[in-house]
Amino acid sequence: MTEPGLMLFDTASLYFRAFHGIPSSLRAPDGRPVNAVRGLLDFLARFVTDYCPTQVACCWDEAWRPAWRVALVPSYKAHRVDHDDVEQVPEELVVQVPLIRQVLGALGLPVVGAADCEADDVIGTLATRSAIPVDVVTGDRDLFQLVDDERGVRVLYCGRGVANHDRVDAAWLQTKYGIDGRGYVDYAVLRGDPSDGLPGVAGIGEKTASKLVTEFGGLDGIVVAADAGELPSTLTARLRAAMDYLGPAREVVAVDRDAAVPDVDLTLPSAPRDPDRFAALTEELNLGSSADRILKALAASS
The missing domain is CATH 3.40.50.1010 (5'-nuclease)
Known part of the structure; x- marks a missing residue:
């Protein structure tokens, strides 16, 4: 059967x-x-x-x-x-x-x-x-x-x-x-997706996005780490420049369940x-x- x-x-x-x-x-x-x-x-x-x-x-x-x-x-x-x-x-x-x-x-x-x-x-x-x-x-x-x-x-x-x-x-x-699946939304937001008109964060590609999500658990942890000075200054500056994008993009990429x-x-x-x-x-x-x-x-x- x-x-x-x-x-x-x-x-x-x-x-x-x-x-x-x-x-x-x-x-x-x-x-x-x-x-x-x-x-x-x-x-x-x-x-x-x-x-x-x-x-x-x-x-x-x-x-x-x-x-x-x-x-x-x-x-x-x-x-x-x-x-x-x-x-x-x-x-x-x-x-x-x-x-x-x-x-x-x-x-x-x-x-x-x-x-x-x-x-x-x-x-x-x-x-x-x-x-x-x-x-x-x-x-x-x-x-x-x-x-x-x-x-x-x-x-x-x-x-x-x-x-x-x-x-x-x-x-x-x-x-x-x-x-894993739970980390994919934040990974995709950081990396971006030109086919969907999502720019991502400048200078962050697949490897960096994966490393950040794995190390800090997702966008929230990444932002906290940036504010605490735990990330390289260049990366922190890039994330801060993209703050207006990150939150809304997370909602866009996340499917409605x-x-x-x-x-x-x-x-x-x-x-x-x-x-x-x-x-x-x-x-x-x-x-x-x-x-x-x-x-x-x-x-x-x-």
Whole structure:
């Protein structure tokens, strides 16, 4: 009998990866691009087959750049804004997002979001609520903060590709960064993340950030040490120059673990909820072998 387990998909992270990694020549009969749709289905099928979760959630960005995060750090994702706070996304991907929602809906795979929240916050909340082991599937390092061996929460990190994903647990984090999940937020704040518009502290890279968090336990301890003259003067000056950034950035990087996420039945279906609709979409969108793989994965889970 399969052991209970919850798999949380960072959906946008996966369909962006599919879009950029799978040939755009994959088209529906009417010419619409479907590489992101098909790639996402292939990814879901692979993880369901390999890890056999009993529950799943396709976590969704209801707000890709939440107003409350922007209020704290105005540069947050600012470089990715097109106009009117709309994210810069290739048009050939934009047209596929509604198709992804239709396909997931026909399959009966739960799509879960929350108002003014990113998928990260949905993932953090569902992982915190879960009474069973959790696997988070993402290409976003910020979710390393959720890793918790005691609670059975790990991250299946797709930074090197889905086929070469890393199983991130406490030992992996210790080997890679010298910290644990609890220290990751402060580490990330110090190091910064240009992809999210977070500048970090000037002159502090990964090694220094890791050393500081390990030695002083986090930002609070680091600031106390700086005020007490326990750090080199140059480093102290850099930290003091960044004080207006550190506190707000910590709130921005930390995922919300108590977001207003609705209670949803996350049971992994063994067959499409609406088989006729899924069959029609398969033909309409030329889903081909991708449809076969997800159906096989669902059937094998029963």
